[in-house]
Amino acid sequence: MxxxxxxxxxxxxxxxxxxxxxxxxxxxxxxxxxxxxxxxxxxxxxxxxxxxxxxxxxxxxxxxxxxxxxxxxxxxxxxxxxxxxxxxxxxxxxxxxxxxxxxxxxxxxxxxxxxxxxxxxxxxxxxxxxxxxxxxxxxxSGTFRAAVFGANDGLVSNLSLVMGMAGAGLAPHLVLLAGIAGLLAGALSMGAGEYVSVRSQRELLSASKPTQITLSAAKALDINANELVLVYRARGMTPEEAEHRAAERMGTFSCDCNPSLSLRPETESEKGTDEHETIGTALGAAVSSFCFFASGAIIPVLPYLFGLSGFVAIIVAAVLVGIALLATGAVVGLLSGAPPLARGIRQLLIGFGAAIVTYLLGLLFGTTTA
Structure with a gap:
């Protein structure tokens, strides 16, 4: 009603x-x-x-x-x-x-x-x-994924490193040196790792992608011992579907399969669609990982580059990194269709949690070695 x-x-x-x-x-x-x-x-x-x-x-x-x-x-x-x-x-x-x-x-x-x-x-x-x-x-999802998570890694890892060094009571110029070293080491590691990861994934896809040999070899196959059926069964088709597809490839439609059989659509590989698009290029992922890790890792170092020191430098670094973490978390939230603010706060808590732990360890290390 x-x-x-x-x-x-x-x-x-x-x-x-x-x-x-x-x-x-x-x-x-x-x-x-x-x-x-x-x-x-x-x-x-x-x-x-x-x-x-x-x-x-x-x-x-x-x-x-x-x-x-x-x-x-x-x-x-x-x-x-x-x-x-x-x-x-x-x-x-x-x-x-x-x-x-x-x-x-x-x-x-x-x-x-x-x-x-x-x-x-x-x-x-x-x-x-x-x-x-x-x-x-x-x-x-390929290059952008590497960019966003590279930036987050740079923010969290270098903030943790800088706060740990500062907590241990090192001189500001040593904290700055450690931050720059962490930036370069992390960015190079991220770039190299992303290149190997994406390159390996593309190679695995290439090895799994069906070739077009079925088109050229079909004419010479023995019709009575049609091994082409095995190819399609290995790709996941039922025996009926495989026989129907093999008959189509060989130019005959005299198979015993159900003539009203509706074949499943061709796979993306058979249609010629590039499966590699969703993971991006290895070089693109490596370069974006390097650049975005470095862009994130430079932020905790900025206060020391401008001559700040002590607790003031730590607070300024934490505020700058906090803003960046909120922004990157919100971007990830938007892309995933989740609440941007909630994702930003989650990212902030995770990053600050890691930084606080290393700062406390730095204080402990500095106290025990004093």
């Missing part, structure tokens, strides 16, 4: 205010999707425009409820206005991640004046945007 919404004449001021807010938000969300569509092509552009049309249907619902009261709409929420600005000027995967979170916070499921269909639309919109954001995340 559905409840009828009040007419504009019967609606209270609070309801009209809420309807105007919904109307403004629907218009803002539609504008976000249209702005994102201008920066996309092909299927992604069509999907974004379809989302904008869906938001327009919701807009008409609130217009009908408001009647003459729609003449003075409210401003959209601050989140939607910010999202619109980012969509117009950037149009990146971060905007899609924010849009995904915005769709997940739709109030229609608990708003008596919104229809069940509208609430269902918003839930589906979240999944659609999640799918589009996932495409962007996959494109970023």
């Amino acid at each position: 559905t409840t009828l919404s009040p007419s504009p004449e019967q609606a209270s001021k609070a309801q009209i205010k809420r309807w105007r807010t919904h109307l403004a938000d629907e218009r803002a969300e539609a504008a976000v999707y249209r702005a994102l569509a201008t920066k996309r092509q092909g299927e992604e552009r069509d999907i974004l425009l379809a989302l904008a049309e869906a938001e327009k249907r919701h807009e008409h619902h609130w217009l009908n409820l408001l009647g003459e009261h729609a003449a003075a709409p409210r401003r959209a929420s601050l989140n939607n206005r910010l999202l619109g600005f980012l969509a117009r000027h950037f149009g990146s995967v971060f905007v899609l991640a924010l849009a995904q979170r915005a769709e997940s916070r739709s109030p229609y499921a608990t708003d008596a004046d919104a229809t069940p269909a509208m609430a269902a639309d918003e839930a589906i919109h979240e999944e659609v945007v999640r799918g589009l954001a996932t495409r962007g995340r996959n494109r970023l």
Whole structure:
């Protein structure tokens, strides 16, 4: 049983205010999707425009409820206005991640004046945007992953090193020297490790990728002892599917398999899609790891570079690193569709936890050797 919404004449001021807010938000969300569509092509552009049309249907619902009261709409929420600005000027995967979170916070499921269909639309919109954001995340997952985590490693490891040295009571110039040494050692280690890791992963993919030998060898195979079937069975097909695919490759369709058999789609490797795209290039990952580790590791050293010393230098280093950890944690949160603030705070606590432990160990070491 559905409840009828009040007419504009019967609606209270609070309801009209809420309807105007919904109307403004629907218009803002539609504008976000249209702005994102201008920066996309092909299927992604069509999907974004379809989302904008869906938001327009919701807009008409609130217009009908408001009647003459729609003449003075409210401003959209601050989140939607910010999202619109980012969509117009950037149009990146971060905007899609924010849009995904915005769709997940739709109030229609608990708003008596919104229809069940509208609430269902918003839930589906979240999944659609999640799918589009996932495409962007996959494109970023190689080099960007190395960049973000390289920066975090540099921040945490060098802050811990600097605080440990400072806690032991070393002179400022020795703390600075230790910080620079930690920066270079860590950046080189990260770059080399990332290069080997990604290179090895690409080589494993290349070794596992099917070759095209089946196309050239099929014509010379013995039809009655068709070993091509074994190739497709080894790739995971059922005997029926393998026989059907082998018959197709050899140019015959006289196999005993079910003629109405629907073959599973070709794998990404068989279609020629580059599986390596999702992990990036080895050199790109190595360079980004080196640069971003160094960019993170330099931050705890900055106070000593500018002549600060003692407890003041430690506090300044901790504040700078804390801001950077919050920022990188928020970025990771955005990409993963998680709350940015929560991810930033988690990153901050982990980094400061490691730094405090090394500082205390430095104090202990400095006391016992005094």
